[in-house]
Amino acid sequence: MTEINKVAVLGAGVMGAGIAAHVANAGLPVVLLDIVPDGAKDRNVVASGAIAQLLKTKPAPLTSKRNAKLITPGNLDDNMDMLSDCDLIIEVVIERLDIKQGLYKKIDAVRKKGSMVASNTSTIPLNQLVDSAPDGFADDFVIMHFFNPPRYMRLLEIVSGPKTRPEVTKAISEFGDVKLGKGVVHCKDTPGFIGNRVGNLWGVAAARFAFEEGLTVEEADSIIGKPLGFPKTGIFGLADLVGIDLTPHVAASMLKSLPEKDMYRDLYQENELMTKMIADGYTGRKGKGGFYRINKESGKKVKETINLVTGEYAPTVKSTLASAKAGKKGIRAVVEYDDKGGRYAWKVLSHSLSYAASMVPEISDTIYQVDEALKDGYAWKWGPFEMIDKLGAAWFAEKLAAEGMEVPELLKTVGDGTFYRVENNKVQFMETDGSYSDLPRGEGVLLLSDIKLASEPVSKNGSASLWDIGDGVICLEFHTKMNSLDDGIVAQMKKATKLIEKGDFKALVIHNEGENFSVGANVGLALFAANLGLWPVVESAMSDGQKTLKKLKYSKFPVVSAPRGMALGGGCEVLLHSDAVQAHVETYTGLVEVGVGVIPGWGGCKEMITRHTLNKRRPGGPMSAMMGAFEMISTAQVATSAAEAKEKLIMREGDGITMNRDRLLADAKAKALALLDGYTPPEEVEISLPGPTALTAVNLAVEGFVANGMAKPHDATVSKALGRVLTGGDTDMTEVVTEDQLYALEREAFLGLLKTEKTLQRIEHMLTTGKPLRN
Helix, strand or coil, X not given: CCCCCCEEEECCXXXXXHHHHHHHHCCCCEEEEECCCCCCCXXXXXXXXHHHHHCCCCCCCCCCHHHHHHEEEEEXXXXXXXXXXXXXXXXXXXXXXXXXXXXHHHHHHHCCCCCEEEECCCCCCHHHHCCCCCCCCHHHEEEEEECCCCCCCCEEEEEECCCCCHHHHHHHHHHHHHHCCXXXXXXXXXXXXXXXXXXXXXXXXXXXXXXXXXXXXXXXXXXXXXXXXXXXXXXXXXXXXXXXCHHHHHHHHHHHHCCCCCHHHHHCCCCHHHHHHHHCCCCECCCCECCEEEECCCCCCEEEEECCXXXXXXXXXXXXXXXXXXXXXXXXXXXXXXXXXXXXXXXXXXXXHHHHHHCCCCCCCCHHHHHHHHHHHHCCCCCHHHHHHHHCXXXXXXXXXXXXXXXXXXXXXXCCCCCEEEECCEEEEECCCCCEEECCCCCCCCCHHHHHHHCCCCEECCCEEEEECCCCEEEEEECXXXXXXXXXXXXXXXXXXXXXHCCCCCEEEEECCCCCCECCECHHHHHHHHHCCCHHHHHHHHHHHHHHHHHHHCCCCCEEEECCEEEECHHHHHHHXXXXXXXXXXXXXXXXXXXXCCCXXXXXXXXXXXXXXXXXXXXXXXXXXXXXXXXXHHCCXXXXXXXXXXXXXXXXXXXXXXXXHHHHHHHHHHHHHHHHCCCCCCCCCEECCCCHHHHHHHHHHHHHHHHCCCCCHHHHHHHHHHHHHHCCCCCCCCCCEEHHHHHHHHHHHHHHHHCCHHHHHHHHHHHHHCXXXXX
């Protein structure tokens, strides 16, 4: 198979630069070319400027600023020869057929034999793109449709033509999956492909029916949001995020290419209010505001919402629709609720889901590809066919018919059944002929959800479970709310250790498929114990956690943590005590305990001061290591990628990064098995720390921050307690400090802070509002 080791991106706009950035995130060199502006002194100014902008953009397109060095700028006039050694060339220029076809001729003149070419077009059919291309060009050509921003949006739609070589489709699919971490969906060459074909109709339906049913913006967003498994922004919040001014352009493109009797044509209407908003500069977050805006005229930031009838803004009012609350009972409870929110939900779902059902096999041969496209491209919790299963396919079809809506053939085929089922411990999906096939898993994909379908846990309590994932490896899964750490999880850590020491297993992987690996310790339990004065209970829980993590660190078997999402506070401390970390690229980790008025208490301080002390790249002197750890913990720094976690020493150089989350568990298991060969546990570390002299300097600096208004008084209290731990307590550079001594200092500081009123206020505020309190 053709290996893709170097890539070129032609077009350095927002999307082109974002694609180049994500290729660099995968560790591959990439060439970025664009036009030469008239009169430009720097002929590469467009591409060079795009790279510079990548370093400033938020959210960051690059997982590490260092990755920018992998992108080489150039221009389309002077540097086409740069394509000669590229394995894949991605065209991301303006959506004009003549310009694209002219560029393809230039590409074909310089590309090497067997190299592959792709277009990121979202509007032009593949057959038109290649109809005047040089001989053989179509054999190496596909559409690769990324969603914006490329780093964060998981969907990659691939369209192959009748002439595309199978090995090209395979190579690009594997590249998108393994190297870029994408959910690859294969689409037919139809308007909007899959994601935008269904997603755009859903957006049009949700906006139109909100106006027609007389809902407010807040009410519509409270329904077309979390209660139905859609993004929590809601439909109008999403429009503000994407840009309201895109709507007429998308509509024009869809109307130009859709079949004559497509439902989209029936639903889409030009909206006078939206037209006026665009004309007045209210295009969403990138403009003066949109359906929501921030009014600063009073000197305070007041969130306001537009009235869909009058066009006037007023302070945002939280929706009180009971139907929105019914979502806790399932999506059918929402659409059956007898209020305007329930009726609105039904109108949106009846059109969107029936439309999706009518699109198979026109846009895709399989239902699961449609579901994956909407989940990965539009952040739906469930795909359209999964949602129909939740509603009940027969119920849905009957209700459609009762209202005079067309019942798609696929709904007639499924009848009283479901689109998905579990058979022989495997998930199956319904084919268009009514038969069922196993949901495919790519080579190298191992999902805990599949293991759970096919087996019983080795051990389980209310907080965590242990699963046999094969080859002598056991997996510890957290399943508390937000995977917060508690005594139940600690108990299962101990259980895993005993099972492996007994010889039942060889290695441990810590992993779960929750949205977050772990948001940290359950601070609600600490608050409860503190309010009752149960200090021995708190100290015992701290000591137990420290001992358990230390035992994992120094056990006679390898421990590999495999996080994705947030690994904060105690979750980060689990990573720090593992032999190795195999992290998903989008892992956000750090020691954030100061936000609730305490310090890391399960060895986080100890691990970070040790790592900074032993870091060979740090500046010399006794203070540099301490200040590095102090700055990171006292300001609650969070690494915003696995690559950044390495830079912050939370992950080590030898730790791995997995781009595709579906491959994370398999990669972690492989790492654990690789460590088994000749495994020896690490040796306990002793370091020298500067002690009270350094602490005095820290305290003076902290007091200066308070005096200048850069920190609150309780920030100073917390920072001074942290400083005492990181400087080693009552020691000096002539002595050594053991890990147990650092654990003891952590316990002392944590308990002391927990006894302060302001720390309890911070914890209570975080539990109540989800936001930190500065006091």
